[in-house]
Amino acid sequence: xxxxxxxxxxxxxxxxxxxxxxxxxxCPEINVTVVDINQERIDAxxxxxxxxxxxxxxxxxxxxxxxxxRNLFFSTEIDKAIDKAQMIFISVNTPTKxxxxxxxxxxxxxxxxLCARNIARVAKNDKIVxxxxxxxxxxxxxxxxxxxxxxxxxxxxxxxxPEFLAEGTAxxxxxxxxxxxxxxxxxxxGQMAKEALSGVYEHWLPxxxxxxxxxxxxxxxxxxxxxxxxxxxxSINSISALCEKTDANVQEVSKAIGFDSRIGPKxxxxxxxxxxxxxxxxxxxxxxxxxxxGLNEVANYWEQVILINDYQKQRFADNxxxxxxxxxxxxxxxxxxxxxxxxxxxxxxxxAIYVADALLEEKAEIVVYDPKVSEKRIYAxxxxxxxxxxxxxxxxxxVVKEPIEATKEAHAIAILTEWDExxxxxxxxxxxxxxxxxxxxxGRRLLDTEKMNEIGFKYYKIGES
Ligand code: UDX
Ligand code: UDX
Numbered sequence: 001x002x003x004x005x006x007x008x009x010x011x012x013x014x015x016x017x018x019x020x021x022x023x024x025x026x027c028p029e030i031n032v033t034v035v036d037i038n039q040e041r042i043d044a045x046x047x048x049x050x051x052x053x054x055x056x057x058x059x060x061x062x063x064x065x066x067x068x069x070r071n072l073f074f075s076t077e078i079d080k081a082i083d084k085a086q087m088i089f090i091s092v093n094t095p096t097k098x099x100x101x102x103x104x105x106x107x108x109x110x111x112x113x114l115c116a117r118n119i120a121r122v123a124k125n126d127k128i129v130x131x132x133x134x135x136x137x138x139x140x141x142x143x144x145x146x147x148x149x150x151x152x153x154x155x156x157x158x159x160x161x162p163e164f165l166a167e168g169t170a171x172x173x174x175x176x177x178x179x180x181x182x183x184x185x186x187x188x189x190g191q192m193a194k195e196a197l198s199g200v201y202e203h204w205l206p207x208x209x210x211x212x213x214x215x216x217x218x219x220x221x222x223x224x225x226x227x228x229x230x231x232x233x234x235s236i237n238s239i240s241a242l243c244e245k246t247d248a249n250v251q252e253v254s255k256a257i258g259f260d261s262r263i264g265p266k267x268x269x270x271x272x273x274x275x276x277x278x279x280x281x282x283x284x285x286x287x288x289x290x291x292x293x294g295l296n297e298v299a300n301y302w303e304q305v306i307l308i309n310d311y312q313k314q315r316f317a318d319n320x321x322x323x324x325x326x327x328x329x330x331x332x333x334x335x336x337x338x339x340x341x342x343x344x345x346x347x348x349x350x351x352a353i354y355v356a357d358a359l360l361e362e363k364a365e366i367v368v369y370d371p372k373v374s375e376k377r378i379y380a381x382x383x384x385x386x387x388x389x390x391x392x393x394x395x396x397x398x399v400v401k402e403p404i405e406a407t408k409e410a411h412a413i414a415i416l417t418e419w420d421e422x423x424x425x426x427x428x429x430x431x432x433x434x435x436x437x438x439x440x441x442x443g444r445r446l447l448d449t450e451k452m453n454e455i456g457f458k459y460y461k462i463g464e465s
Contacts, residue, residue, distance in 0.1 A: 004128075004196055005030050008085035010115050012036035012045055012074060014055055014170075014277070014346060015132060015163050016091035021063045022174040024072035026204040033073045033081040045074035056345045056372050059171035082122045087197065089161075090115045090143075091132040096281050105288040107136050107281065116143045120150035128193045130159045134226075134278060136285045137219045140183070157193035159184045160215050162222030167276065168343030177201075180210045183218020223282045227302055230279040232267040234308040240270040240463035241315060250463025251445065270463040272416060272443030273312040273351040275340030280306055280349050313351050316414075316462070317358035320441050323460065324411060328364035332410040336403065337417025337444075338370035338378055345372040351443065352416035353381045356397065361387065366397040367406045371419055375399040404430060412439035418446050431455045 009020045012034045024032040036042050044054035046068075050061035064072070075081060082088060092111040097103050112133065119129060129147065131140060140158045147156040160183035165173040180201045184194040198210045213221070236254055243250040250270045258265030274280075283302055290299040321328050340350035347353065356366055360382075368378055382393045400406045407413065407430045415422060423446060431438055440452060442461045452459035 004087050004200055006085045007032045007087050008081040009034045009089040009091050011091035012041055013093060014167060017055055018057055018060055018170040019174060021060060021072060023200060024067040025063045027200060028071060031071050033075055035075050035078045035081045039076050042074050042076050057170045058343055063171060079122045082119055087128045087130060088119060089130045089132045094133050094135060096284055102288055105284045107285055109139060116146040120147050123154045126155050128157045128159060128196060130161045130197060132161055132163055134162060134222050134282055135219060137216055137289055140215045157189055159193055159197055160218040161197060162218060167346050168341060177205060177209065180205060181218050181221055183213045183215040186214060223286045226278050226282040227286050229267055230274055230283055231305045233274045234305045236268045236270045237312045238308050243463045244465050247465055272316045272462060273309045275350040277348040313354045316443055317355045320414060321362055323439060328359055328362045330365060332365050332367060333359060334406055334410045334413045335366055335368040336413060336415045336422050337419055338368055338373045339417045342418045347373055347377055347381050355416065357385055357387050360396050368399050369403040369406055371421060408433045410434050412441060414441040415444050415446055418444035422446055428455055431457060
């Protein structure tokens with residue numbers, strides 16, 4: 001395989017957009033074209049105003065500004081981009097199935113399959129196809145079957161190259177990756193394809209950080225990495241419940257165990273529960289695969305990580321109801337934050353959605369402020385749950401752009417996302433505008449306990465009695 005100089009990526013989302021922008025910025029001699037079926041999204045990627053890119057990610061707009069129009073292009077002309085490319089990344093979404101076999105657990109691969117069929121139809125010369133979306137193990141095999149049974153003379157190499165970027169730090173994670181994983185066939189042509197992709201990353205990463213494996217190890221490693229990370233969060237969250245019943249403080253426990261170099265300090269921050277497009281979905285995939293091989297003990301073990309996460313969200317909502325004298329009906333509760341973590345406008349599986357849904361069932365009146373999430377998104381998230389009529393969601397929940405004014409005559413504030421700006425609010429002024437007793441439910445352990453108590457708040461912090 002000669003050197004790669006034409007790359008195409010199908011899917012201009014949270015993964016495809018930032019990843020391709022970084023590749024283009026680091027490899028000036030490679031043309032990178034990102035395509036998507038969604039015209040609105042592509043228009044946003046091409047917007048002259050870089051503040052209107054479709055996703056918010058620190059450092060992204062600077063990188064897009066550097067390369068867009070030079071060797072980075074966003075387009076809806078999918079066939080043309082496939083035809084030109086030597087290497088095609090598939091980075092479309094793979095939601096959990098909402099119908100049929102594996103409903104609620106297995107990943108829906110229809111978009112992946114559509115992409116594969118499209119590539120098979122258009123390709124006139126050899127291509128390397130790279131799965132970038134997180135997928136159940138064995139998907140590469142399925143893609144290969146579709147591509148190889150098209151009847152033309154084109155030969156395809158399928159690689160698995162899972163993404164490890166975390167939202168909010170995507171650009172840094174890409175530029176300073178802990179490792180890059182490339183899975184492919186152990187045949188000479190498979191080896192060559194792996195080397196070709198490795199060559200792209202070697203523009204900015206040392207070769208020792210690029211791990212070459214077989215396809216299945218690579219696919220499975222992605223699921224396992226996310227399962228281990230999520231497991232740490234559920235582990236500490238389970239302990240937070242115990243801390244609240246005793247005089248232990250979860251922060252002190254995290255710190256004490258994190259000092260053990262075998263455990264390490266990261267991912268031990270207790271919270272209202274993990275969210276994001278990957279953790280839950282990847283664990284569900286792992287559970288589904290294990291179960292499909294009859295490994296029920298393994299499946300049950302990993303499923304528990306999700307059950308604890310659901311418990312944590314429910315516990316947080318229940319505690320709000322109990323603290324507000326067992327009824328929140330007609331009470332104004334302010335939500336600070338809707339995104340699944342700070343520095344992103346992504347809300348997929350955000351704990352805020354489920355906490356809001358539980359409180360709306362109790363007829364609370366919720367007012368949401370999030371610095372980056374749109375009103376449209378918030379209602380879409382709630383409507384998707386289908387718990388009540390959309391009109392009812394709009395009647396009971398309001399979205400505001402002004403966080404302080406919103407607190408007027410509120411009964412309680414719940415912190416759902418750890419946005420830095422919340423720390424610097426004038427909490428004395430907020431206290432004065434609220435009804436008394438004024439409650440704060442801090443699901444992110446963001447504020448200072450002593451200071452909040454001093455101001456006069458009834459302050460509840462996850463993991464402290
Ligand atoms: C991620 C990852 O790729 C995946 O690993 C993870 O498991 C969940 O989703 P992400 O980039 O976050 O994808 O998803 P999203 O922001 O929804 O972007 C996917 C894009 O693919 C969308 O813009 C969609 O319009 C596009 N798409 C989807 C196509 O272009 N063609 C299709 O056939 C389907
Ligand atoms: C994750 C993985 O980190 C990344 O490698 C993979 O490619 C995609 O999935 P992401 O979902 O973007 O990334 O965010 P991450 O930072 O991992 O956080 C996931 C969730 O866990 C967030 O809701 C976060 O608030 C929560 N979390 C994380 C905690 O509650 N406590 C912690 O200590 C860490």
